[in-house]
Structures are given as structure tokens and as C-alpha cells.
Amino acid sequence: MPMMFEGGVEPMEADDYMDQVETHLTSMDVTDDHSVTNQHKVEEMSWEMFKELFYEKYFSDTKKWELRKQFDDLIRGNMSVTEYENKFTSLSRVAPELVRNEVDKTRKFVSSLHYQIRPLITAQYFKVYAETVERALMLEAEAKDRNAGREQWKQKKNT
Structure with a gap:
């Protein structure tokens, strides 16, 4: 069951979510060499790109x-x-x-x-x-x- 992130204004929740996702991916032996497909399967992106987009939206500078x-x-x-x-x-x-x-x-x-x-x-x-x-x-x-x-x-x- 994939974890869901509902968004929100608390950036630490976004960071906690990302830590949980990375922990699960590591336990499933998914490395940076694999790719992550977005929810709508429009395109494939690397994990690093997903993290960058995620943090850009939910955890601004x-x-x-x-x-x-x-x-x-x-x-x-x-x-x-x-x-x-x-x-x-x-x-x-x-x-x-x-x-x-x-x-x-x-x-x-x-x-x-x-x-x-x-x-x-x-x-x-x-x-x-x-x-x-x-x-x-x-x-x-x-x-x-x-x-x-x-x-x-x-x-x-x-x-």
C-alpha cells in the first residue's frame, strides 16, 4: 500500500514523508538507478528529480x-x-x-x-x-x- 501525502503547509511533514518513502524504497532494494513513475504514468523520472520537484513544492527555501x-x-x-x-x-x-x-x-x-x-x-x-x-x-x-x-x-x- 503506497503511502499518501496530502500536501499541506508544514514543511517538516513533507520531509518526514520523504524520509519514510526513502526508507521503504531502500527496504525494497530500489536504488537511485531505478526510476519512479509518476502517479498518472505520463512520464518516467529519476528519484532525484522526483525529490527535487517534491521539495520545491512542499519545502521551499x-x-x-x-x-x-x-x-x-x-x-x-x-x-x-x-x-x-x-x-x-x-x-x-x-x-x-x-x-x-x-x-x-x-x-x-x-x-x-x-x-x-x-x-x-x-x-x-x-x-x-x-x-x-x-x-x-x-x-x-x-x-x-x-x-x-x-x-x-x-x-x-x-x-
Whole structure:
């Protein structure tokens, strides 16, 4: 069953769709040497040409620039570490030159963590992105536990 793309204004959905299609084609052993026929079988085109036309229509350079700016300006703020990591991973696809290796990716991730978590991660200087994310999640959970304990103590004190 071929995947359908309904269009829309969210360029990351277009990029996600293209990633899914490429994954399926790779699993079916369809390489760049094969050709992809358009839906109406009017003409055959190469996969690269299809991707170029697809991105031209659904993922303009302007949208890429806007998303790149979002990635440049990304800070955790009130997001949980999980939400931040998901957004970080999604937006990093439009700026691969900023996260070209594990160290760059880790530094960029850590630089926008919450001020209470960042020094604890920086002090240990993880070079592997997955380890850094895991440590940030653990620190966030510890901070929530501490805050919950403080709130319970305040409530007991006031009663």
C-alpha cells in the first residue's frame, strides 16, 4: 500500500514523508538507478528529480530558512527534556552543518538546556549525544522530585 501525502503547509511533514518513502524504497532494494513513475504514468523520472520537484513544492527555501532560524534560536524554555529533544532532532535536519558529528550535536543540545541542568551536564562533558540526552532526562526527573518534596514540606509547614 503506497503511502499518501496530502500536501499541506508544514514543511517538516513533507520531509518526514520523504524520509519514510526513502526508507521503504531502500527496504525494497530500489536504488537511485531505478526510476519512479509518476502517479498518472505520463512520464518516467529519476528519484532525484522526483525529490527535487517534491521539495520545491512542499519545502521551499524560505521555509527551510525559517526552520533553520528556529533551530538556531531553539531553547528548552518550559519544554520538558523529551519535548526539547524531539524538537531539536526534528529541526536539526534542516541544519546538518551545525550538528555534523556527535560532539557538535551534543554541544548544541547542551547549550540550550535549562540553566539548572546545563552546568551539571557541562561539568561531566558528555561527547555522545544519546548519553547527554539520557543524563538531561535524569536530571530533569531529579529536579521534579526535589520540587515536589519542597511543595510537600511547604504544605505540611502551613498546616
